[in-house]
Amino acid sequence: MSTAVLAHDDEHHGHSQPTGIMRWIASTNHKDIGTMYLWFSLTMFMFAGAMAMGIRAELFQPGLQFIEPLQFNRLTTLHGLIMIFGAIMPAFVGFANWQVPLMIGAPDMAFPRLNNMSFWLLIPAAILLIASIFVPGGAVAGGWTMYPPLSIQGGMSVDMSILALHIMGVSSIVGSINIITTIFNMRAPGMTLMKMPMFVWTWLITAYLLIAAMPVLAGALTMLITDRHFGTSFFNAAGGGDPVLFQHVFWFFGHPEVYIMILPAFGIISTIIPTFSRKPLFGYASMVYATAAIAILSFVVWAHHMFTTGMPVAGQLFFMYSTMLIAVPTGVKVFNWVATMWRGSMTFETPMLFSIAVVFLFTLGGLSGLVLSILPVDIQLQDTYYVVAHFHYVLFSGSAMAIMGGVYYWLPKWTGHMYDEKLGKLHFWMTTIAFNITFFPMHFTGLAGMPRRIPDYALQFAEFNKISSLGAFALGLSQLLFIYVVVKCIHGGAKAGASPWEGAHGLEWTVASPAPFHTFETPPIVK
């Protein structure tokens, strides 16, 4: 934005700012849009979490108690779809919206109206997905991965879900264009790329992953729709196609997708740990290169989700080697976080507690991923609860807990109040303990031979399932405490200054708390 436009804005500041409902519907303000993304994400998180409560209630004991098998499949499918596309991804976009302009000293995103559209597209998408529960045939039940031919068999809800995902894809793609343009063009003078906060770097790279991967998902989904309704045979052998083709196209999107869900989390951790260690991030340049390496490698590992499809040996070897390789840059990041803490002067407020737990538990998830990368071992573990354990360790104690940590970290900036530290810590401990009780036993049930996506199981899995279910109920309840802490903080609490965290660095801590509606209308000079 040119200085001329900035000056124009200064003169008219205040008079055209909408109030009431239009403030939100027509918002072009990165803070308001960030807030809307975060509320949307929290709502979807609780909705998908409720589905998980249903799943774990049924799995509490062998036998069918509450939920018929088809309905169970609907719960698992929706739980996955809504958590990924409704909770995790929008939460990170909410953080990007709030923090990226503040961190680079920009007044807003490059395309504020496009930003508005990116958010509001999520609402019809969510409505479609939730409405699909009520149409004849019920919600989608083929797993979030929607493999054909099973998803060809499904009813109207499959088409509604596909449309919802297309809409969300558009939202992500234009949002990413916005983020990349903002980061490249609107950094404050003096902020070179290698001076940007790590969070901005991770979002820059994530945005590229989104632009590359989402259209591929759109392609897979469109082929599914045409196979369902327009007489094509992409995934039907009788017509010359192959069901495995879907898996290739889907996972070409799907693997970068999981890195899309973790890189911003890495960025949050890389922000919080230096703050509470009162020490700079160790190896900033390596962190940037490692993130880029992970992103590039994420495109050549997809078929490790397909190790049991029966691919030729050359394929099996290639994908095993590339998957093992991706552990190296990821390991580098973990070592760098520990090295940041090393010889620091640490305090353990709630954001730091979450960040330490993320480093510890995400690494555990990463190591179970390494076990899975060994193809012969994966033959035993694919489609078992070992995989469920693995991805919940990386997605919950990786992505979701990083989001929680980030919320606690930036709530003072967003609201102007300090959250209740005692309750925050309580939420942290309840979450961490309940999470491990829920998911650690799943490594064992997977090794023992329990498949995924089953509503009922053989007797030897009963004890661990009971433990997992109890942990899950505690985990679900703990999140009610999170909502309470957040709402309580919004409504009041100790006044937060511009920089409430002693060791925090960065441009966002130079503006008042709560951050004014417009910030950095004049760009700061960065030395």
Add this chain to the structure above:
Amino acid sequence: MNKRIILSLGSALMSLVSGGANAEYALNLRAPATEIAGQIYDLHMIILWVCAIIFVLVFSFMFYSIFKHRQSVGHEAAQFHENHVVEIVWTIIPAVILIAMAFPATKTIFAMKDTSAADMSVKITGMQWKWQYDYLDQGVQFISTLSTPEDQIHNKAEKGENYLLEVDNPMVVPINKKVRLLITAKDVIHAWWIPEFGVKQDAIPGFIKEAWIKVDKPGVYRGQCAELCGQAHGYMPIVVEAVEEEKYNIWVASQKEAAALANAGADREWTKDELIAGGKVVYEKNCAVCHQANGAGMPPAFPAISGSKIALGAIFGPDGKYLPDSHIDRLLNGKGVMPSWKAILNDVEIASVITYTRQALGNSAVVDSIVQPAQIKASR
């Protein structure tokens, strides 16, 4: 001395945890029954130890730091933020460890793929929601369906020891013989998996994928379908009985006898009561999962049998052939999600279940009230 104690303690622990099929709180993979499963078990142990050591090492540093490098004990923050030597070392070491891991893994991959020089072949077809086994060289073919009673599933009866892991007709193989498995599917993707064998292969409709087993010890091995295939994905287990070769040959002979008997069903007239009794068994095993035990179905996906036009309407036209969209057409040829039962059920089974659905479940068809196996045979 210490090393030996540790090693024997370790292996005692391992044998404790990889207990039999009913070991609750089992912590490890099941005891292997094939060479390949043994290699996989060992690969897992190696990578598990590597991961455990790395994890403990790294987080020892972290927890030490948490206790010693904190503000509350007065520790001042150092300000270093890079060290190129350390960073290069901790990039190279993990890379070397991974390369070392890749060697034994690669060997096992080649071994798993080698289906050559098999002693026999079995074709395995996954379908919603059962398995069909086809001993190509022997001309033996049968369906294997879950045999756990509904009562146990719905908590009206106590669950048996092999709850959800038992079938009516297990696959039988001889021990110490290389058996090539040709795996495919009829409708959606399923996956054939026996943990003790170290074999899991997706069953993909329209394609045949190869795997192989050579079972070392006799026993009953139980696995499950390992790819979401619809509502009864959790209810289509796999049971393989590995027996001495003589026992296997006896089994093959008895299977052939039973098949001949069943096919001879079309050679006589059956009474209405015989057909209805037999049909009830077939219905409950094959049809009730979608159409419900009481025939109510789950419309619109699964139509009701009670009061259905097909179950009450005419089957044969004036020329004596079955009409399109008639009861026999639907059973033999399927439509949409309703499978074709031609290759799965024999003449007696199809005739019985048609008769049952026309004379029970609230129906009392007047036209074509019973159907004889001979009529089914003629309709194929």
